[in-house]
Structures are given as C-alpha cells and as structure tokens.
Amino acid sequence: MSTPEADLRRAAIARRVVYLLLAVAIVATTLVPTEMKVVPSPLSRKVYDRLEAMPAGSPILFSFDYDPSSKEELYPMSLALLRHAFRRGLRPIVMTHWLNGVGLCKELVERTAKEAGKESGQDFVFLAYKPGGSNLLLNMGESLKGAFDKDFYGKPTEGMPALKGVGSLRDIPVVVGIAAGGTTEMLIAYGRDRFGFDLGAGCTAVIAPDLYPFLQSDQLFGLLGGLRGAADYETLIGRPDTGVKGMPAQSVAHILIIALVAGANVYVFLIRRPRRKEA
Amino acid sequence: MAPPSQPVRNTRQRVVESAVLVGCALAFLAACLLVRWPEAGPKKLSAEGLGIFVAAGLTLIIYSFLYRDNPLFKLAENLYVGVSLGYGAVMTWYLSLKPEVVDPLVFAPSRAALLDALAHRTVPILMGILLLTRLSRQHGWLSRYAYTIMVGWGAGIGIPIVVHSYILKQLGPSVRPLGGGFWDVAGGLAILVGTVTVLFYFFFSVEHKGPGRAVSRVGIWFLMLAFGASFGYTVMARVSLLIGRVHFLIGDWLGLRP
Numbered sequence: 001m002s003t004p005e006a007d008l009r010r011a012a013i014a015r016r017v018v019y020l021l022l023a024v025a026i027v028a029t030t031l032v033p034t035e036m037k038v039v040p041s042p043l044s045r046k047v048y049d050r051l052e053a054m055p056a057g058s059p060i061l062f063s064f065d066y067d068p069s070s071k072e073e074l075y076p077m078s079l080a081l082l083r084h085a086f087r088r089g090l091r092p093i094v095m096t097h098w099l100n101g102v103g104l105c106k107e108l109v110e111r112t113a114k115e116a117g118k119e120s121g122q123d124f125v126f127l128a129y130k131p132g133g134s135n136l137l138l139n140m141g142e143s144l145k146g147a148f149d150k151d152f153y154g155k156p157t158e159g160m161p162a163l164k165g166v167g168s169l170r171d172i173p174v175v176v177g178i179a180a181g182g183t184t185e186m187l188i189a190y191g192r193d194r195f196g197f198d199l200g201a202g203c204t205a206v207i208a209p210d211l212y213p214f215l216q217s218d219q220l221f222g223l224l225g226g227l228r229g230a231a232d233y234e235t236l237i238g239r240p241d242t243g244v245k246g247m248p249a250q251s252v253a254h255i256l257i258i259a260l261v262a263g264a265n266v267y268v269f270l271i272r273r274p275r276r277k278e279a
Numbered sequence: 280m281a282p283p284s285q286p287v288r289n290t291r292q293r294v295v296e297s298a299v300l301v302g303c304a305l306a307f308l309a310a311c312l313l314v315r316w317p318e319a320g321p322k323k324l325s326a327e328g329l330g331i332f333v334a335a336g337l338t339l340i341i342y343s344f345l346y347r348d349n350p351l352f353k354l355a356e357n358l359y360v361g362v363s364l365g366y367g368a369v370m371t372w373y374l375s376l377k378p379e380v381v382d383p384l385v386f387a388p389s390r391a392a393l394l395d396a397l398a399h400r401t402v403p404i405l406m407g408i409l410l411l412t413r414l415s416r417q418h419g420w421l422s423r424y425a426y427t428i429m430v431g432w433g434a435g436i437g438i439p440i441v442v443h444s445y446i447l448k449q450l451g452p453s454v455r456p457l458g459g460g461f462w463d464v465a466g467g468l469a470i471l472v473g474t475v476t477v478l479f480y481f482f483f484s485v486e487h488k489g490p491g492r493a494v495s496r497v498g499i500w501f502l503m504l505a506f507g508a509s510f511g512y513t514v515m516a517r518v519s520l521l522i523g524r525v526h527f528l529i530g531d532w533l534g535l536r537p
Contacts, residue, residue, distance in 0.1 A: 016345070016346060019345045022518075022521070023521075023525075026518075026521060026522055026525050027525055027529070030522070030525050030526060030529050030536065031529060031535065031536065033536075067363075071523070072519055072520045072522070072523025072524065073516060073519045073520065073523070099367050099370050099371065099374075100363055100366060100367055100370070102370055102374065103366070128374060129370070129374050129375075130374070130375070131371075131375055134436075134437070135436075138436070150378070185445075188444055189440045189441060189443075189444035189445065190440060193440070193443060193444045193448070194440070204516050205512040205513070205515040205516035205519065206509075206512060206513050206516045208512050209505070209508050209509050209512055213449055213452070216452040216470070217448045217449055217451060217452045219444070219448060225512070226512070226515055226516055226519055227515075227519035227522065227523075228515065242523070242526065245526065246519065246522045246523070246526065249518075249522045249525070250515070250518055250519065250522060253518045253521075253522075254514075254515070254518070257514055257518075
C-alpha cells in the first residue's frame with residue numbers, strides 16, 4: 001500500500017530522473033553538431049528594423065540592466081545588438097542600472113568596440129553605473145552630462161565627440177533596455193512616456209509575459225525574449241553565435257518537457273481511475 | 280522513533296555518496312589535467328585558464344544540489360554571496376562614494392569647487408548618514424527624516440507617472456475599436472472579454488452565482504492561460520541557463536566544441 005513517505009521517496013527519485021533526462025538531452029544535443037533554422041519573430045524583427053531605419057551617426061542608448069546570474073540569456077542579445085549598432089555606424093551610449101553588472105557590461109562594450117575598431121569617447125561612450133534608478137532617469141532627462149559628468153574611464157563627458165548634440169534623453173531617438181528585472185517598466189514610465197524616445201526591450205524569458213501589454217499600447221516598439229530573442233537577432237544581423245547554437249538543445253529540452261508533462265498526466269489519470277472505481 | 284535498520288542504511292548510503300563524491304573530484308581533476316584547448320585558447324596555468332577551472336568546478340558543485348543539499352554546495356553558495364557583496368562594495372566605492380562624495384569634498388581642486396560641492400552635496404550626504412542611524416537603537420529615529428523625504432518624493436513623483444503609464448495608457452488597447460481582419464477582431468474581443476472577466480473574478484463584493492459565476496469561470500480560464508504562458512516562459516528561461524552552462528563546460532572547459 002502506498003504511504004505518504006513512499007510517495008515522497010518516489011517523487012524524489014522521479015525528480016532526479018527528470019533532471020538526468022534533461023541533462024543527457026542537452027549534453028547530447030550540444031555534443032552533436034546540429035544546425036537549426038531560426039525564423040525571427042515579428043517582435044524581434046521590429047527591434048532590428050528600428051535600428052536599421054536610424055541614420056548613421058545617430059545616438060542610441062543601451063541600458064544593460066542585468067548581472068552574471070542572467071548572463072546566459074541576456075549577454076548574447078546584448079552582443080548582437082551592439083554589433084548591429086556598430087555595424088550601422090550608430091553612436092552607442094551604454095549604461096547599466098545594476099551595480100553587479102558593470103564588469104559584464106564593460107567586457108561587452110570593449111569586446112564589440114574592438115571587433116568593430118571603434119574608439120571610446122569618439123564612436124561610443126560607456127557611462128557605466130550610477131545609483132538612483134528612476135531619479136537617475138529623471139536627471140538624465142534634464143541633463144545627460146549633468147547626470148554623468150565623466151564616463152567609466154574618467155574622461156569628462158562635456159565636449160566628448162560621442163555625445164555631440166546630446167544634451168538630455170530628449171535628444172536620443174531610440175533607447176533599448178535589456179533587463180533581468182523591473183527596469184524596463186521604469187524606462188517606460190520615467191523615460192519613454194516623459195521624454196518621448198522610442199523604447200525597445202530585451203528581457204529574460206521569465207519577465208517577457210509581463211511586457212506584452214506594453215507592446216499592445218505601443219509603449220514598446222519591439223521585444224527580444226530570452227535566448228530565443230537572441231537567436232532571432234543573431235539571425236537577423238547574419239552573425240549566428242551562442243543564441244543560435246543553443247536553439248537545438250532548447251528545442252529538444254522543450255519536447256522532452258512536453259512529453260514528460262503529458263506522460264505524467266496520463267499516468268496520474270490511469271492510477272486514479274481504478275481508485276475512483278474502488279471508492 | 281526510527282526503525283533499527285535506518286542508521287545502518289544511512290551509514291552505507293553515506294559511504295557510497297562519499298565514494299561518488301571522491302570519484303567526481305578525481306574525474307574533475309583528471310579532466311582539468313588532460314584537457315587540450317585549441318591553440319588560440321588560454322594557457323592552463325594562466326589566470327584565464329585557472330579561472331575556467333574554478334568556474335567549471337563551481338558550476339558542477341552548484342548543480343550537485345539537484346541530487347541533494349551538501350556542504351560543497353553550501354560553500355559555493357556562500358562564496359557566490361560573498362563575492363557578489365565584495366564586488367558590490369568595491370564598485371560602490373569607485374562609482375559612487377569616491378566620485379560623488381570623497382573627491383569633491385576632500386580633493387576639491389579649488390576653494391570655489393569646494394564651496395560648490397558643499398552647497399550641492401551637503402544635504403544628500405546628511406540624508407545618507409541619517410539612514411545609517413538605523414543601525415543604532417538609540418539614534419534610529421533620526422533615519423525617519425531621511426525616509427520621510429524619500430517616501431514623500433517617491434510618492435509625489437511616482438504616483439502620477441505610474442497612473443499615466445500603467446493604467447491610462449493601458450486602457451486604450453483594452454477598448455480599442457474592433458476592425459481590420461478577422462484575427463484583429465478576434466484579438467480585440469479576447470482582450471476585452473479577458474479584461475472584463477478577470478476583473479469580475481477579483482470583485483468579491485458580489486457573490487459569484489448564476490450568470491456571475493459563469494463570468495468569473497471565464498475569468499479563471501483567462502488567468503489559467505496567463506499562468507500557463509508564464510510557466511512556459513519560465514521553463515524556457517531555466518533551460519536557457521542550463522544550456523549556457525553546458526556550453527561553457529563542453530566548450531570552454533573541456534574544449535570539445537568551438
């Protein structure tokens with residue numbers, strides 16, 4: 001007869017079997033070189049099209065608001081966005097609202113700038129971090145150089161060629177926020193709706209459903225969701241990287257999870273049926 | 280009371296688990312020694328190479344929690360918290376306290392600059408210091424002055440902005456006129472019906488019976504669909520994190536994939 005202790009033990013074993021199956025599926029798919037066609041979603045395409053439509057030399061603000069715990073999902077899309085911006089000859093202004101994301105952000109900016117042969121202060125600016133969150137945005141809306149009088153490397157922002165013609169957030173036509181938390185909502189309320197720039201977003205898959213209402217109200221012009229969003233953007237810029245490489249494993253894992261959920265439901269249905277008949 | 284066979288089984292289990300742990304550690308060391316990175320990769324004894332070994336070891340230790348909580352996992356967990364805090368403290372000093380407080384007040388280039396810094400920074404610095412009085416039971420009440428200003432400022436600035444951006448702006452798409460193609464009309468109707476029925480489900484002043492029960496049941500279905508979408512996205516996120524780590528272990532650590 002089934003006891004609660006036995007049920008718990010069985011559940012613990014079943015849980016470990018699920019983990020093992022998932023690990024085997026992902027490792028096997030990673031080891032076997034598999035190519036998978038990625039068809040970009042309309043929401044990812046909108047972000048790409050907006051950047052494509054910008055004239056060369058336009059300033060664009062990137063707010064990379066995440067830390068290493070979300071790196072696997074958000075770093076690939078940040079990389080693809082910066083590569084696209086540099087290729088288009090835009091002037092990226094890069095910052096983060098996350099203190100623990102500064103190192104990651106610095107590595108990202110320096111890597112893409114080196115690839116594109118761009119110079120700090122001349123072709124782009126890395127403002128790094130300042131505390132304040134929404135208050136910082138309001139401050140940047142008044143005066144960007146007042147909020148950040150120096151860049152990360154200690155160079156004064158006043159007179160910097162990369163910030164030519166940029167007095168405040170009102171002078172930046174497009175902002176893209178890549179977030180692992182609530183900073184996209186903050187950028188909408190304290191930035192986009194107040195200072196009038198176009199806002200695009202990238203986020204972890206967990207928070208993507210929360211941002212869909214802002215697409216319907218046109219407060220966001222596009223959305224890159226999770227690793228799939230990164231794969232979409234890498235495909236759009238014609239430079240496949242970790243996002244595209246992760247798609248076969250992601251698909252196999254999803255199929256496995258769907259099969260497990262369906263199988264578990266059938267199993268529970270079958271074992272409950274005789275019990276009901278007995279009752 | 281535990282049955283007499285329990286301790287014997289636990290001891291045996293512990294021995295087996297210890298043996299597996301030692302085996303895993305030896306396998307990890309062997310992998311680190313035998314691994315051959317491509318020519319362009321980092322050298323094993325360079326800082327980057329050692330960093331990869333440490334990261335690979337910590338990744339495996341963290342995933343050992345999936346089997347069972349263990350001392351190595353706790354070590355890695357505490358290390359993560361400690362490193363994050365230490366990094367945060369250093370960054371706060373270099374990106375906030377030093378440039379905003381220390382440099383303008385202590386290393387002011389001129390008397391005029393010092394007076395300017397005092398005029399603009401004294402009140403914020405004072406408020407910051409008042410917040411720290413929370414650490415003292417005797418003087419903790421002083422922090423209320425700083426909190427009062429923060430809450431008052433936050434509410435005054437935030438409430439109109441939030442109402443405008445999160446409520447008024449969202450009302451538009453909820454009651455958008457039906458038009459366009461079939462799917463546009465269907466989408467508009469779904470949003471309208473979903474919004475109304477979910478709001479009705481959370482309206483507890485009226486008992487949900489008769490037609491009201493049917494409306495709230497439709498609301499529950501919409502909620503279930505939303506939870507299902509959230510769950511699906513959460514699964515996707517967690518799997519993405521695992522894929523990233525597996526890519527690191529197989530590619531960067533073991534060098535089995537470019």
